[in-house]
Amino acid sequence: MLRIAKEKLNALYAKINESMGLFIPVKRAGEVNYEIWKEGKEVSLETLKTVKSPKNMFFPSTENMMKFKTEGKALEIVDVRDEKKPFVLFGVKACDYKAIEVLDKVFLADPVDTFYQARREATTIVTLACSRPEESCFCGVFGIDATSPLGDATSWLDESYLYVQANTEKGEALIALIKEFVEEGGDAEVKAQQEKTTEILKKLPFAQLDLSRFKPENLNELFEAPQWEELSEACLGCGTCTFVCPTCQCFDIRDFKTHDGVIRYRCWDSCMYSDFTLMAHGNSRTTQMQRFRQRFMHKLVYYPSQNDGLYSCVGCGRCVNKCPQNLNIVKVIKTLGGKKND
Amino acid sequence: MQEVTEKKEFTPNIVAFCCNWCSYAGADLAGSSRLTYPANVKIIRVPCSCRVNPTFVLKAFQQGADGVILCGCHPGDCHYVTGNYYTRRRMALLFSFLNYMGIEKERTRVEWVSAAEGAKFSEVMNDFVKTVTALGENKRLTDLRVKEGK
Amino acid sequence: MRDIELKMIERAKALLESGEVARVVGWKKGEFYFDPMPAVFETVEELNDFVYNSFCGANLSKYLIKVSKNPGKTAIFLKPCDSFSLNQLFKEHRVIRENIYVIAIECQGKLSVEKMKKLGVSAITEVNENGEEIVVSSLYGETKFSRDEVLLGKCETCKSKVHQVKDEEIILREMQAGKKDRFEDVEKLEAMSEEERFTFWREQLSKCIRCNACRNVCPACSCMKCVFDNPASGIAAKANDDKFEEQLFHIIRAFHVAGRCTDCGECSRVCPQGIPLHLLNRKFIKDIDGLYGEYQAGETAEGKTPLTSYNEEDGEPSDVFKGEEK
């Protein structure tokens, strides 16, 4: 185990930034989100949950895909992909790290999403263990240990030090890069923190959610469940849950007219929106109940049935915190998940 | 020194919305009286100033316009009786709001120009171009993508 | 609060039992004390989950657009601020007065969990209200707040405790309007330079993720199809692709609700990024008040709005900046 004194962290960021990009939780106008680090920005590793998850590092909210350049009647297609500079994603929590695994299964499966792939490969991920989980957290339900996340390197934070440990070659390389800032030590402190946090995690109100009924064989029964109406009745149809979700991966492709052509870009889409999956004939889901059901059926039934039982929810609890009307996946799990919930 | 020459080279792009009955005719009169104003002012004909949706103003800025001016009949003289009264409220609120968002107030303007005021039309345009030129490029309300690849 | 809740349940029960109304719109229990959610109650049994407490900040009036289309009368519990929104919906024919039974309820200002969290409390398990004192228990200990400290942003500047429309009321205690002036923060911004204002809004709006929560919760944003969802509008967009779009969305939205926005504050309450969106709408309200005479949307269910009316003596658009130069 290695450790870095907290006061040296800013210098450490600067060091990383010399040769790689650094993506890190930064406080801006009162809220913490991942941003490209720059001298003077207010880094906030202590923040348990960034508003947006770090997924937009690999899957940005908007991304140009190609450009159609026109001159008179001539048209040319321009590839706008640029070579991805290596960068470090710093401070990823266990749930968000697990979410990257969920995204990988979508974007890196055949056909590979080369935009995603390029970014993914260029990244070194440094995770950060949680020490102060809150009431909306339920990563444990999905078998995630918030106290020892994986990644290329894992880190722990306490009042005085950031403790770090490499897990992969990329992680080793990063530590080599910052070796001037690190010193040996911290095994005991990390262990103590992990034990303390584990105790809290057990006490969390959602620690015992029962997912047992979310199985492919129950698909039809779950789909037809009468409770969806009531569960979704207050849904505004906004995209907050999907946009703060670390595993939501849907996007739309749109064109933007420029002075000399058209930019084709993709942007996050939300299954909560009325034009999601809108086709020439109309939309297969016409009510908010259907859209609402789609989101949770996908997270808890469709996705796992195609990915060896891996749920596409990681229990980060962002939707629990952020839904304007306090609807969320926990209510769905409690209502439809299994007997233990009753 | 260099900065000064750069500023001189800047010619703003101005979009002028003119109502068909007064201001467009006023611009025609400016033309037939050979009253000049800069070529970077381009006019869009609308039936009445009240046809101008704030969206059009924003669209112009998005597309890189440096100034947007609306011209209509004098209040009380609207061909459609009350159209420009609505324009007056809408634009007063919109411009005040844009300024509140930090957009330079000099980039937006409403002027009442009658069909007989060719001279006024030319004066207004000259003055507006001068004001916007001094202000420089519209950076706060342009969609940078439109210039991509340039 | 508990006494009010009981009275509300009692009334809801009576109304449903007598068949006077077909449904009641209120709140139901969430996972915690602090996360009630809007709900429609159609049977007396469903009322077991009914809740009304200091976290029922949501404005329920917009739900009526959809819910009240069903046959039978719909009863709704409205706080004073929500009643403005409903009146505005009546004015715009989005909800028909005859189909609604309004029960005006007491509100002493609602509380914000977000604020408690920002003040350092996490893993909240319980909240107890003790008059002005709010006791929050969490896995990490107990914290006490004064009500004012953790008041929902919109309640700090509460504009009125008078219901604008009601068929009956459940009010047991006197209510007080906000302690803070509604336009104080707008004035602070107005006093800044253009540059500073631009920076302020850039910082704030760059957080926007275009989740549309502000729009979808807004009772004035009740369009069948929003221009931003309509490819034919020329300004449709989903996630923000450029700084411009962050602004465009919010400028157009604020303009579309200008003169119709009742300042219910829901936009800011629901913003996941904590953008003070109400300051956009309040600028319009302040300008309208100053330029065209005081106007409060939702005060009446009839008449024109400031942007659909005019006065021959109205000032010129250039006049709005005149005061500033002096």
Next chain:
Amino acid sequence: MQRIGVFICWCGSNIAATVDVKKVAETIKAEPGVVFSDNYQYMCSENGQQLIKNAIKEHNLTGIVVGACSPRMHEATFRKAAEAAGLNPYMVEIANIREHCSWIHKDMDEATEKAIVLVRTAIAKVKLNAPLTAGESPVEKRALVIGGGIAGIQAALDIADAGFQVDIVEKNATIGGRMAQLDKTFPTLDCSACILTPKMVDCAQHENIDILSYSEVEEVKGFVGNFNVKIRRKARFVDETKCTGCKICMEKCPSKKGLNEFNMNLDTRPAIHIPFAQAIPNVAVIDSTQCIKFKTGKCGICQKFCEAGAIDYEQKDTFIERKYGAIVVATGFKPIALDNFNEFGYADNKDVITSLELERLMNAAGPTNGVLLRPSDGEHPKVVTFIQCVGSRDTSGCGKPYCSKICCMYTAKHAMMIREKYPDTEVHVFYIDIRTPGKNYDEFYRRAVEQYDVDYIKGMVGKVYNENGKLMVQGSNLIDNEQVTIASDLVVLATAIEPEPSVRKIATLLTASIDTNNFLTESHAKLRPVESPTAGVYLAGVCQGPKDIPETVSQASACAAKVIGLLAKSKLKTNPCVATPDEAMCNGCSQCANVCAYGAITYVEKEFRLGGGKTEVRRVASVNPAVCQGCGACTVTCPSGAMDLRGFSSKQIMSEVEAICKK
């Protein structure tokens, strides 16, 4: 795929001297969608138009752009040419490269570059143009005139003479209006009744005119050419078809103490009465609030004596509905109430009277048979003082801010008439300014001063009070800079006039706009002064603004000309560039209707299909294309963008914006 043709005009050297027209035409060839581009000396000439027509046919063009002079000049020309070649005329756009380009720029490169942008902008627009067809609506060949005063009478006669049916709706029991109450008219001093009553008779006898007296407009639906009007025929308790106008009932009626409105309440009349001797129709009416039969159930004397059997106490209000192509509003005026002007002592002194009361006192058919006698004691007044501008030009809020326009002239008339008839009477006139803009008006006023020795005092009166039976008029004389007090026997207030209050209701019914003083608003103050902004509604007389008789008659005839022009058409062509709502997006919020100056927008309940076999009834806007003038105010007020304007759609305008901003 669009096939656009572009035609660049030289306009001789007007364009070609500053814009390189060949370069413009050549550059534009590369624009997407452009399949033809050419230039010519004079596009508007016969040959130029032929060039366009040929190109449309040869290249199968779907839209054309003409780079030429202002569309205000030749848009119609090129539209016609396009139509002749089989292209919809609304598929034509003009790029104004003369007035907005060649004439204002000197540098050829700069002007050429701008011309290219302007043509591109027009191309961007025309690509989004849609073929439009002017709609047609039939015209009901009948006019309605609301108000039977001189304005209504004149308008009705002119329209009827042109061969169209006219109905006059008059709320009183007789037509004639204010003019019937006047004694003499300025500046000729001819007798008012002598010139008015023949016209009234003409109306009654005209085969095309139907007088609906004692009637009011109740409801108006429809639009220009097709108004549906519901008219209330108030119960007059006398059968109009039977009454012979013999007046025996008036003699026999035991209740004779009703105030005589026609004589400005200066004397009384029976409960059953004919307003005045020359009334048209010459039919009695019963004032049911005064009639003993109605109050007690007993009496019935008039019925007993009516040989024609015309009396019908059971008569009820009836309603008739008629269709009209055009409506003339001629509702007239009344003097304002003087409640706010206690300083002139009108309420307290019988001998302080209004000018209209004086008219009745001077009139041979009036309460004094034309002999000027004081109302208080029936004596001849020896000193008469006139006060002008009572309630006119008043910015204090007590009266009216406008000039009533007629008072200077009628006061001079009154002064002159008194001096003429009673040379021993002293006449004083207090005035602020004397306004005599009219043919022979100033001459008339000068006669009053010079020939009749009327004492004109420039100054305002502060107070009128009674002192020992004399009316003391205290005022200032600004010329001599002194306070004067004139002991008078009679004081006449030249009272401001205001629109007849019932005009408000009529304006609402017609969706005609009305100003803060209750005057109906004309469509354009200078160029369309007799038309209301509501198509098919015309304005005559004081309902539109203060006027004297000659002006009123002129305006009435002008209205008639407009109405005749409208009714002469078999069909109305409607402007196709009108607002249209997309019902699927319409919220039915009514904001668009709130800003429509023409009342063109109404709401309908419509059934819409939802998914899954469900339907929903929604309130959606509906624009009447015959009424919409195409200003676009509604389009901006519509938050969802459901309302759009044909010919100037949001997409077209935004496309123009994009084209201009491209550098």
